[in-house]
Amino acid sequence: MKLSGSLAVLAAAGAQAHYTFAGTLYNGQRTADWEAVRMTENRYHNGPITDVRSEAMTCYELNPGRGAARTLGVTAGSTVSITTGGGTSIFHPGPTHFYLAKVPAGQTAATFSGKGAVWFKIAQDQPRGLGTGSLSWETEGKSQVSVRIPQCVQNGEYLLRVEHIALHSASAPNGAQLYISCAQLNISGGSGSIKTGNLVAFPGAYSATDPGILFNPYYPIPTRYINPGPAVATC
Numbered sequence: 549m550k551l552s553g554s555l556a557v558l559a560a561a562g563a564q565a566h567y568t569f570a571g572t573l574y575n576g577q578r579t580a581d582w583e584a585v586r587m588t589e590n591r592y593h594n595g596p597i598t599d600v601r602s603e604a605m606t607c608y609e610l611n612p613g614r615g616a617a618r619t620l621g622v623t624a625g626s627t628v629s630i631t632t633g634g635g636t637s638i639f640h641p642g643p644t645h646f647y648l649a650k651v652p653a654g655q656t657a658a659t660f661s662g663k664g665a666v667w668f669k670i671a672q673d674q675p676r677g678l679g680t681g682s683l684s685w686e687t688e689g690k691s692q693v694s695v696r697i698p699q700c701v702q703n704g705e706y707l708l709r710v711e712h713i714a715l716h717s718a719s720a721p722n723g724a725q726l727y728i729s730c731a732q733l734n735i736s737g738g739s740g741s742i743k744t745g746n747l748v749a750f751p752g753a754y755s756a757t758d759p760g761i762l763f764n765p766y767y768p769i770p771t772r773y774i775n776p777g778p779a780v781a782t783c
């Protein structure tokens with residue numbers, strides 16, 4: 549009894565240290581958790597992906613093929629926030645990346661798998677404190693992350709892939725923790741002139757030895773951080 553009690557406490561502590569991305573916040577309106585964001589495999593345990601070659605790297609879906617109920621209409625140039633689920637927050641230090649994949653003709657944001665070379669990056673962040681021995685990240689402790697949808701995207705339905713890479717254990721192979729979700733968007737008002745560069749696939753875009761994945765945040769004191777994946781698309 550005593551043992552199972554302390555195990556339960558440990559399990560709860562682990563779940564608290566992890567997190568999910570579950571909702572959207574747009575123009576002051578929140579969606580319910582998993583309404584416009586596809587339900588993720590870590591919905592209940594909150595845990596991360598640690599193998600960047602895993603098929604879960606696409607959208608970390610609990611039920612691949614079953615989209616979310618809603619596709620959120622947004623305007624190009626506006627800001628979309630993704631909120632953490634189940635009372636969790638972004639407990640660990642590390643970068644946040646946002647990617648978009650345009651839904652192919654004949655499919656919808658609710659049916660598109662997101663597989664294949666379809667993704668381009670629209671945002672990434674860098675730590676403060678490089679060279680000081682004390683790195684910090686904008687999103688640490690927050691319960692939402694935000695991205696501006698580029699004004700120059702093409703109109704249409706998209707998957708928006710949010711990814712937070714926790715780096716606290718990333719100095720060992722497969723030590724980085726990836727927290728991922730995909731929201732379903734319908735973007736309007738875009739100019740269409742975006743230069744995406746080469747589209748990338750998840751899994752595929754990252755390797756376990758990328759310097760932004762296998763990264764010691766403590767020693768030697770890092771003087772730079774190289775975000776994994778492609779450069780951010782430009783207008």
Ligand SMILES: *[C@@H]1O[C@H](CO)[C@@H](O)[C@H](O)[C@H]1NC(C)=O
Pocket residue numbers: 621734735736
């Ligand atoms: C996407 O948004 C456009 C512009 O508001 C609208 O005309 C279209 O019906 C929307 N598509 C879907 C599937 O909701």
Ligand SMILES: [Cu+2]
Pocket residue numbers: 562564565566567639640
């Ligand atoms: Cu954790």
